[in-house]
Amino acid sequence: MRGAGRGVRGAGRGMRHAKSRAIWAAILAPWIPHPAPRTPAPRTPHPDMIDVLYWRREFPILDTCTYLVSHSLGAMPRRTADYLRDYADTWSTRGVRAWHEGWWEIGRETGNLLAPILGVKPNTISMHQNVTVAQAIIASCFRYDAPRRKIVMTDLEFPSNHYLFEGFRRYGAEIVYVPSPDAVRIDLERLIDAIDERTVLVPLSLVLFKSAFITDVRAVIEKAHRVGAHVSVDAYQAAGTVPMALDSCNADFAVGGSVKWLCGGPGAGYLYVRPDLAATLQPGFIGWAAHEAPFAFATGPARLAGNPERFQSGTPNVPALYAARAGYEIVGQIGVEAIRRRSVALTRRLIETAQAAGFRLNTPLADHERGGSVIVDVPDGEAVADELLRRNVIIDYRPGAGIRMAPHFYNTEDEIDHAMRVLVDIVQSRNPKKNEAVERAP
Numbered sequence: 001m002r003g004a005g006r007g008v009r010g011a012g013r014g015m016r017h018a019k020s021r022a023i024w025a026a027i028l029a030p031w032i033p034h035p036a037p038r039t040p041a042p043r044t045p046h047p048d049m050i051d052v053l054y055w056r057r058e059f060p061i062l063d064t065c066t067y068l069v070s071h072s073l074g075a076m077p078r079r080t081a082d083y084l085r086d087y088a089d090t091w092s093t094r095g096v097r098a099w100h101e102g103w104w105e106i107g108r109e110t111g112n113l114l115a116p117i118l119g120v121k122p123n124t125i126s127m128h129q130n131v132t133v134a135q136a137i138i139a140s141c142f143r144y145d146a147p148r149r150k151i152v153m154t155d156l157e158f159p160s161n162h163y164l165f166e167g168f169r170r171y172g173a174e175i176v177y178v179p180s181p182d183a184v185r186i187d188l189e190r191l192i193d194a195i196d197e198r199t200v201l202v203p204l205s206l207v208l209f210k211s212a213f214i215t216d217v218r219a220v221i222e223k224a225h226r227v228g229a230h231v232s233v234d235a236y237q238a239a240g241t242v243p244m245a246l247d248s249c250n251a252d253f254a255v256g257g258s259v260k261w262l263c264g265g266p267g268a269g270y271l272y273v274r275p276d277l278a279a280t281l282q283p284g285f286i287g288w289a290a291h292e293a294p295f296a297f298a299t300g301p302a303r304l305a306g307n308p309e310r311f312q313s314g315t316p317n318v319p320a321l322y323a324a325r326a327g328y329e330i331v332g333q334i335g336v337e338a339i340r341r342r343s344v345a346l347t348r349r350l351i352e353t354a355q356a357a358g359f360r361l362n363t364p365l366a367d368h369e370r371g372g373s374v375i376v377d378v379p380d381g382e383a384v385a386d387e388l389l390r391r392n393v394i395i396d397y398r399p400g401a402g403i404r405m406a407p408h409f410y411n412t413e414d415e416i417d418h419a420m421r422v423l424v425d426i427v428q429s430r431n432p433k434k435n436e437a438v439e440r441a442p
């Protein structure tokens with residue numbers, strides 16, 4: 001990186017600000033992966049329909065197993081390999097010049113690809129290693145030694161959020177957990193009541209990782225704003241499968257990553273900050289990329305850039321951002337509305353089959369309350385999940401929840417039926433005389 005800094009030093013100072021976006025686009029074009037898809041366009045017999053067979057060809061792993069785990073790791077698009085090759089070619093042929101031929105701007109460009117998926121304006125998203133880092137940057141914008149120092153969360157948040165904010169107790173933060181009534185839903189009324197004039201931040205998942213319950217973030221944001229608190233929406237389990245309008249919800253922050261429904265792979269976490277709020281914040285956890293003139297290498301306090309660079313740390317994770325692009329393009333091309341329609345149809349099919357088999361479901365049954373996953377709770381769930389994996393049905397298991405199954409736009413009805421047939425067979429063969437799952441059914 002030191003080499004990179006030396007190489008761009010002369011040209012870099014003020015470059016980001018001096019050149020217009022149009023000039024930048026022309027400069028970047030040869031060096032950043034081309035936005036046009038490299039495979040022929042899909043057949044779309046009707047705008048509402050997804051050409052599933054076409055898209056399946058774009059995801060090689062689908063030929064090898066029943067892949068129902070996109071809530072954990074979305075399948076890799078074929079063109080991801082092309083983009084990673086572009087990255088390697090650029091590095092090997094352009095060397096340090098790559099920084100000012102596109103790499104330095106790649107975070108902003110990547111965030112702009114994500115913006116329509118999150119339903120936010122362009123130039124409001126910065127890219128980071130993961131949610132934990134993005135959330136830490138948000139947390140570093142606030143003080144915890146004043147009367148307003150409460151962080152309100154539900155007990156169903158992803159553990160990283162608990163761990164991170166627990167760490168802020170040492171700075172004076174008070175953590176309030178709002179318990180779920182059933183480990184599936186949040187208690188919205190109780191959450192809203194817990195937010196008061198002493199609340200600084202409410203980290204809140206739009207879709208819960210354990211149950212796929214969809215939270216009414218708009219209601220929480222309204223209450224938070226009435227009392228001067230901020231809400232950080234964790235959009236990870238929603239982005240790419242549940243349409244979002246975070247801008248019109250007035251969300252203060254949003255965080256997430258690309259590993260799951262976005263099929264973008266690891267290392268491409270994102271942080272959205274509401275544009276009018278961004279200018280008022282002074283994040284404490286920043287690095288040289290947050291400075292308004294990073295290539296001046298000024299020491300001492302930073303003069304912060306505008307949104308989104310203001311929230312940057314150091315060198316961007318360039319290969320991860322090349323890789324992430326393929327998934328965003330595909331999700332963007334199909335459209336999250338169309339993905340959602342298919343997701344609802346496939347999750348409903350899964351639920352109906354599970355109900356017919358008498359399995360308990362730790363997932364909301366109403367379509368409008370459920371994200372992209374279905375959590376099936378069978379006796380000895382962990383061992384059953386292991387057997388499903390052995391039989392090439394790729395799912396995962398979460399303690400206290402059950403077997404998580406997640407159809408995405410590339411899955412077929414036949415795959416759902418096959419996975420459920422295998423699941424029923426495993427459960428019955430483990431306990432042929434007395435099928436506990438059936439007995440426990442509501």
Ligand SMILES: Cc1ncc(COP(=O)(O)O)c(C=O)c1O
Nearest residue numbers: 130131132158160209236237257
């Ligand atoms: C809702 C949610 N938030 C956060 C994470 C993980 O965040 P990180 O990017 O820090 O690994 C997950 C991962 O499973 C998640 O489901």
